[in-house]
Amino acid sequence: MSLDRSNEAPGPVIHRYFTYAVVAHALAAAEEIGIIDSIQTNGHIDVCASQYTNGHSYILETLRLAGIVTQTSEASRYVPGPHFDDAASYAAFFTWLFSASGTMLINARSIIAGLRDPSSTPRDGALVARSSATFGRHHLDPTILNLPEWQDARHVADLGCGDGSRLIAIARKYRLCGIGIDISSDAVRVARRHVDDQGMTSSLKVAEGDVRSLETGQSRFRPVDTVFLALMGHDLWPRENCIRVLASWKRIFPRCRRLIVCETVRNSSRLRTVDELRIPTLGYEYLHAVMGQYIPTTEEWLAVFENSGWSCVKVTTVEVPANTQIFVCERGN
Numbered sequence: 001m002s003l004d005r006s007n008e009a010p011g012p013v014i015h016r017y018f019t020y021a022v023v024a025h026a027l028a029a030a031e032e033i034g035i036i037d038s039i040q041t042n043g044h045i046d047v048c049a050s051q052y053t054n055g056h057s058y059i060l061e062t063l064r065l066a067g068i069v070t071q072t073s074e075a076s077r078y079v080p081g082p083h084f085d086d087a088a089s090y091a092a093f094f095t096w097l098f099s100a101s102g103t104m105l106i107n108a109r110s111i112i113a114g115l116r117d118p119s120s121t122p123r124d125g126a127l128v129a130r131s132s133a134t135f136g137r138h139h140l141d142p143t144i145l146n147l148p149e150w151q152d153a154r155h156v157a158d159l160g161c162g163d164g165s166r167l168i169a170i171a172r173k174y175r176l177c178g179i180g181i182d183i184s185s186d187a188v189r190v191a192r193r194h195v196d197d198q199g200m201t202s203s204l205k206v207a208e209g210d211v212r213s214l215e216t217g218q219s220r221f222r223p224v225d226t227v228f229l230a231l232m233g234h235d236l237w238p239r240e241n242c243i244r245v246l247a248s249w250k251r252i253f254p255r256c257r258r259l260i261v262c263e264t265v266r267n268s269s270r271l272r273t274v275d276e277l278r279i280p281t282l283g284y285e286y287l288h289a290v291m292g293q294y295i296p297t298t299e300e301w302l303a304v305f306e307n308s309g310w311s312c313v314k315v316t317t318v319e320v321p322a323n324t325q326i327f328v329c330e331r332g333n
């Protein structure tokens with residue numbers, strides 16, 4: 001006799017996954033609409049103020065259940081909870097996945113079925129740039145900004161520069177000139193505004209362009225001695241394309257001596273359960289799989305450097321984002 005289990009309640013784990021997904025969405029929304037920032041700046045948020053709606057209250061209620069905020073004796077006031085600092089430093093990863101890349105998740109069915117081209121439902125370019133810069137500032141920049149390689153650099157090209165904030169920070173710290181290039185007109189607009197706001201227009205330029213097909217012989221690329229890219233290397237794949245592009249940069253930036261690639265690579269250890277995963281591994285690989293984009297491993301990166309005439313002389317592992325490497329390469333023959 002077979003039992004009909006269709007009316008049985010699912011076990012507690014599946015209830016938890018559903019609820020965690022809602023907490024994840026609430027954290028993304030709280031980061032995006034400034035609730036996290038506001039609590040960080042003022043030490044609290046008061047949802048009785050007129051600009052707040054029932055939506056704000058429920059986001060905070062969800063964060064309260066997750067221990068990210070707590071409610072004071074004034075019921076409308078929320079202050080940091082035991083997990084607030086952790087949540088604040090990682091919140092931009094949630095914005096990046098659920099808000100900036102939300103169109104891909106919503107359209108996963110039709111993209112995977114080949115009924116929709118991911119480029120017809122683009123991600124929010126300005127939000128991808130802003131959220132990457134925010135989690136980068138918390139977790140990547142302490143390593144990137146202290147790389148000894150910047151000390152003998154004079155002119156940097158930041159390819160896929162996003163909102164330009166890292167290019168600004170590097171240029172300011174090491175007194176460098178530079179050019180940022182990004183394919184997203186939204187990211188370029190934000191990056192130009194940041195450069196302008198920081199009074200750095202004489203040393204930094206930002207241009208819109210596809211770094212896979214830059215033209216040779218451009219005078220603005222001639223002084224570049226260091227090419228840098230962060231969190232966009234996978235956009236150069238498939239492999240043969242990546243080799244062609246990396247090789248072309250030796251002609252496009254004729255004086256470039258060094259290539260620095262910071263990239264989150266494919267997880268290569270065999271995992272057994274979701275509990276073994278760290279941010280952003282599953283979200284990062286899942287999202288790119290939906291978009292039909294390949295995420296290379298460390299070994300695949302080392303092979304393309306060798307095949308494109310760049311010799312990798314140093315690899316530094318960053319703990320967050322998980323599986324992130326900084327490859328320092330020098331110009332080969």
Ligand SMILES: C[S@@+](CC[C@H](N)C(=O)[O-])C[C@H]1O[C@@H](n2cnc3c(N)ncnc32)[C@H](O)[C@@H]1O
Nearest residue numbers: 132133160161162182183184210211230232235
């Ligand atoms: C994840 S964001 C990283 C931004 C920035 N490098 C950072 O670390 O904060 C990737 C950036 O690369 C840009 N990008 C992707 N493919 C590109 C291409 N082919 N040419 C230029 N920019 C590209 C995107 O528009 C986006 O701003």
